[in-house]
Amino acid sequence: MVTVMARGEAARRRLLAAAIAELAEHGELEVASVARRAGASVGLPYRYFGSRSGLLSAVLADFHDRLDEQVMSPRFPGDNWLDREHARLVAWVNFLYEDPLTPVTLGRGTGDGEVAAVALRHLHLVIEEGARNMAAGQRSGDIPADRDPGLCAAAVLGGVHTTVVSALTREPRPDREVLVRELWTFVKSAVGRPDYVAKGAEG
Numbered sequence: 001m002v003t004v005m006a007r008g009e010a011a012r013r014r015l016l017a018a019a020i021a022e023l024a025e026h027g028e029l030e031v032a033s034v035a036r037r038a039g040a041s042v043g044l045p046y047r048y049f050g051s052r053s054g055l056l057s058a059v060l061a062d063f064h065d066r067l068d069e070q071v072m073s074p075r076f077p078g079d080n081w082l083d084r085e086h087a088r089l090v091a092w093v094n095f096l097y098e099d100p101l102t103p104v105t106l107g108r109g110t111g112d113g114e115v116a117a118v119a120l121r122h123l124h125l126v127i128e129e130g131a132r133n134m135a136a137g138q139r140s141g142d143i144p145a146d147r148d149p150g151l152c153a154a155a156v157l158g159g160v161h162t163t164v165v166s167a168l169t170r171e172p173r174p175d176r177e178v179l180v181r182e183l184w185t186f187v188k189s190a191v192g193r194p195d196y197v198a199k200g201a202e203g
Helices: 002-026 031-038 044-049 052-072 081-098 102-108 113-139 149-168 176-190
Strands: none
Touching (some): 002 031, 002 044, 002 052, 031 052, 052 081, 052 102, 052 113, 081 102, 081 149, 102 149, 113 149
């Protein structure tokens, strides 16, 4: 039983990796192309994901799970909330710059209603997580208490994602250091500490 389950999970991961590669390369996802890339029968993706929308939703969920694991959930090193959030911003920009799915998942989308619903659920979860983080910064006295944590988290999330997607469409792309500096200026203003200089940051 364990061997069968392990084989099944390996097949699912192989199909998911093929779908990610297909979407990153072509900006579109066809089940037959994913199956060919994975060296599987055309019916196998349907067995594991149910439909094209299910496969797209799994790709999107994988992107957001990795973003959460590497960027949103960790407690980054730093002497205070602002220093930790500057470190988070650097990791955030690095993740989005390096992941080939960023333009699709955060930019032009897939045009699929089911997938859009999945994206919206992830968005609400990240905003809730960000609001808790903002509230912690307010309790510690590192950022002012006169801002709504949920609205502020939504503004920062939207600002960072939109700015990075915009940067990814430019030729040449802005240097990451430049992008982090511009975004850090925005984030500091959004949380009410525009003059703060984080350790390791220029301003």
